[in-house]
Amino acid sequence: MCDGLVAAVRRLSRRDWPLVLLVDDAHWADQETLRWLAAFTERLDEHSVLVVVARRPGEVSGGESARHLDAVTAAGVPVTTLSALTPDATAGLTRATLGVHADAPFCREVWAVTGGNPYETVELLAKVQDSEFEPTEAAAGELRALNRAARGGGLVARLETLGIEATRFAWAAAILGTGISVDLVAELATMSPDEAVRCAELLRTARILTEQPDPAGVRPGDGELQFVHPLIATAVYNSIPDALRTAMHGIAARVVTDNGRGAAVAARHLLEVHPDNDEELVEQLREAAREHLAVGAPDAARRCLERALLEPPLPEAHARVLYELGCATLLTAPATTIDHLQTALAMPGLDGGERVDAVFRLSQALVHNDQLEEAVRTVEAEAARHRAGPARLRLQAVRFMWEGLHAGEATTPDRSARLAELAATCTGRDNSERALLILRGFDAMARGENAEEVAELCDRALVNGRLAPGLGWTDPEWGIELLMMLASAYTYTDRLDRAEALYNEGLRAYESAGWSGGHLALAHAYLGIAHRRRGRLREAEKTLRKSLSLAERVGRRLPLHWSATCNLVDTLLARGLVEEAWEIAEQYGFAPPYPSTIVLPDPRSVRGRLLLAVGRTQDGVNELEAAEKAAGARGHHNPVLAPWAVDLARALANEDPARAARLSTEVRRHAERLGTDTAIGEALRCAAYLETGQRAVRLAEQAVTYLEASPCQYEHAVARVEYGVAARSPSELRRGLTLAQSCGADGLVLQAEAALGAGVL
Numbered sequence: 001m002c003d004g005l006v007a008a009v010r011r012l013s014r015r016d017w018p019l020v021l022l023v024d025d026a027h028w029a030d031q032e033t034l035r036w037l038a039a040f041t042e043r044l045d046e047h048s049v050l051v052v053v054a055r056r057p058g059e060v061s062g063g064e065s066a067r068h069l070d071a072v073t074a075a076g077v078p079v080t081t082l083s084a085l086t087p088d089a090t091a092g093l094t095r096a097t098l099g100v101h102a103d104a105p106f107c108r109e110v111w112a113v114t115g116g117n118p119y120e121t122v123e124l125l126a127k128v129q130d131s132e133f134e135p136t137e138a139a140a141g142e143l144r145a146l147n148r149a150a151r152g153g154g155l156v157a158r159l160e161t162l163g164i165e166a167t168r169f170a171w172a173a174a175i176l177g178t179g180i181s182v183d184l185v186a187e188l189a190t191m192s193p194d195e196a197v198r199c200a201e202l203l204r205t206a207r208i209l210t211e212q213p214d215p216a217g218v219r220p221g222d223g224e225l226q227f228v229h230p231l232i233a234t235a236v237y238n239s240i241p242d243a244l245r246t247a248m249h250g251i252a253a254r255v256v257t258d259n260g261r262g263a264a265v266a267a268r269h270l271l272e273v274h275p276d277n278d279e280e281l282v283e284q285l286r287e288a289a290r291e292h293l294a295v296g297a298p299d300a301a302r303r304c305l306e307r308a309l310l311e312p313p314l315p316e317a318h319a320r321v322l323y324e325l326g327c328a329t330l331l332t333a334p335a336t337t338i339d340h341l342q343t344a345l346a347m348p349g350l351d352g353g354e355r356v357d358a359v360f361r362l363s364q365a366l367v368h369n370d371q372l373e374e375a376v377r378t379v380e381a382e383a384a385r386h387r388a389g390p391a392r393l394r395l396q397a398v399r400f401m402w403e404g405l406h407a408g409e410a411t412t413p414d415r416s417a418r419l420a421e422l423a424a425t426c427t428g429r430d431n432s433e434r435a436l437l438i439l440r441g442f443d444a445m446a447r448g449e450n451a452e453e454v455a456e457l458c459d460r461a462l463v464n465g466r467l468a469p470g471l472g473w474t475d476p477e478w479g480i481e482l483l484m485m486l487a488s489a490y491t492y493t494d495r496l497d498r499a500e501a502l503y504n505e506g507l508r509a510y511e512s513a514g515w516s517g518g519h520l521a522l523a524h525a526y527l528g529i530a531h532r533r534r535g536r537l538r539e540a541e542k543t544l545r546k547s548l549s550l551a552e553r554v555g556r557r558l559p560l561h562w563s564a565t566c567n568l569v570d571t572l573l574a575r576g577l578v579e580e581a582w583e584i585a586e587q588y589g590f591a592p593p594y595p596s597t598i599v600l601p602d603p604r605s606v607r608g609r610l611l612l613a614v615g616r617t618q619d620g621v622n623e624l625e626a627a628e629k630a631a632g633a634r635g636h637h638n639p640v641l642a643p644w645a646v647d648l649a650r651a652l653a654n655e656d657p658a659r660a661a662r663l664s665t666e667v668r669r670h671a672e673r674l675g676t677d678t679a680i681g682e683a684l685r686c687a688a689y690l691e692t693g694q695r696a697v698r699l700a701e702q703a704v705t706y707l708e709a710s711p712c713q714y715e716h717a718v719a720r721v722e723y724g725v726a727a728r729s730p731s732e733l734r735r736g737l738t739l740a741q742s743c744g745a746d747g748l749v750l751q752a753e754a755a756l757g758a759g760v761l
Helices: 002-015 031-046 063-075 087-098 104-114 118-131 137-148 152-161 164-176 182-188 193-205 230-239 242-258 263-270 279-294 298-310 315-328 334-345 352-368 372-383 390-404 415-423 431-447 451-460 480-491 496-513 518-534 537-554 559-575 578-588 603-613 617-634 644-651 657-674 677-690 693-709 713-727 730-743 746-757
Strands: 019-023 049-053 209-211 225-227
Touching: 002 019, 002 031, 002 049, 031 049, 031 063, 031 298, 087 104, 087 118, 104 118, 104 137, 118 137, 152 164, 152 230, 164 182, 164 193, 164 225, 164 230, 164 242, 182 193, 182 242, 193 209, 225 230, 242 263, 263 279, 263 298, 279 298, 279 315, 298 315, 315 334, 315 352, 334 352, 352 372, 352 390, 352 559, 372 390, 390 415, 390 431, 390 480, 415 431, 431 451, 431 480, 451 480, 480 496, 480 518, 496 518, 518 537, 518 559, 537 559, 559 578, 559 603, 578 603, 603 617, 603 644, 617 644, 644 657, 644 677, 657 677, 677 693, 677 713, 693 713, 713 730, 713 746, 730 746
Parallel strands: 019 049
Antiparallel strands: 209 225
């Protein structure tokens, strides 16, 4: 919801610019508003917007609101500390309000009484008008008493002079806070409609309430009411006796619910009610949480469920509330999710499919908190509690999934063989079998098995070419990881059309559902991979920067953060922006130690390439050799997924040509086993680099032939330029230059232009 509002105002700023947004009294804003303001001011330099925020220092001392205010402050430039009205300014305001005949001593006393506070000055002058004082020195002595009646205890005392009914009306309005109407206040304050109308008029005359015009323009008195100033609202609210205030919030929750405002609106009042073992209140808060989640407001859902736990829930419902709380924080706060779900599973109340769901979500949170081995143990222990059947098969598939994401050696040495054996019995008749087919396809892709067989396994997991019901991007049964593995299997076997369709579908699903945590960050990261593989480098960079911005909210050093950073560095290197790539790596910690979950493409290979690019050759060689060991231990021999060998062979070409040649031969063997145009073309490029004369030209030409048939246009552009240089062909260089320009590969463009400028010869 917050992200949607940010996007909406940014669109306004592009349509109607320049835009000025004035925010006064930011210290009184609610937490949701401050969160929006902090998010909106994150990237103001990209928009024609001037945001002016005024806040009172020290008013908000801690908590989320203070953190958001500090973020807003950090994004801007402090202009000045606002000063109070000067005596001359106060005199000018006094005479503009009361008339030019207001004498100097009277004006001076107005300033002395209010201290130049603009709000108090305006209110005091309004009281003078109502009292019909003559603004002369003789009446100046009455100003202090009038000023006390405009704020704090004086305001409350003045309210009491309006009568008990008017006080009850004001209290009820303060309880409602927003959406105040005469009808709602009358019901909450238990007074007749006629009495409520009379009280509303009294309070408007006393400048305590004001009325917004009726949107329909039907008749006066039908508009929404609000307090004249937040200070008045606060003073009235604080004047309500504590016990009565709590009771009125409870009644307000029922009133707004009965008037069709929904559980989410009622929850604001339920949060203020003292815990009292109220089973109905727990259910109302759970319903409110569901409404908040449905519109993309997980923080609001979390607050409702945390309050429900304080009630507390009945023993049979306690575990379910914890489970729902864990779901609300799933990929926005993985560590918090883990605590909630572990506690829920240790209590009675979660049985059958609901317990299996909770175990899956716990394991998912553990994975995203970089606790993969514990995730595997958690699923394994739960699977042991079940007999053969759908639940056990699902848990087995989940275990294979988490083991497949492990970056170190396989948890069990024969994992791939057992997975292949189990998947061979699957026809795709239910989602557990479809999941096993996807896992087998991903494993085969990573191991560099035949790409046609990989695609056939993945296709069998679909229903008429689409995701099966229950396997959608927002469906809770399996989660995002399985679908990312499916799309990745297509990505690294040259089925980029299918992969890109899946990534775009996932991104649309999360944006439509209002998910803005880890799910959306990963969706942008993997769509960035698709753009990068396609050769759309500008689009890839933009998408990956968005992913990194979202990942920053969840936390650094987590797998989703690694995915965004690794792919952004890889894309910037492809664009030839080496300094920017290094800055990103340094800023976001793209360096060992690496996460326990795998990152696509292999981060060691990408960092090794980065080190070579910045001139740290030996460090780059060491990193690529570490990538070689890690890939060998895992059995990952797909040369596109883990491209360490190509870069290592090039780096060793002069220092150790024999080893470089062996690496080139090994790359080609693995590429031909995989069988994709991209893999074979890249292997031929590597071989051409290590050769000289006509042998190098022939190999470079063959690389162009394969990569022209590949969907990876950046690699095709590189091959064209290298072939143009090797064959001393201006026409090939120009074709490569055109391709490089269309890809956004700025470094390759400069290389091709330099070769053309030198006449190639």
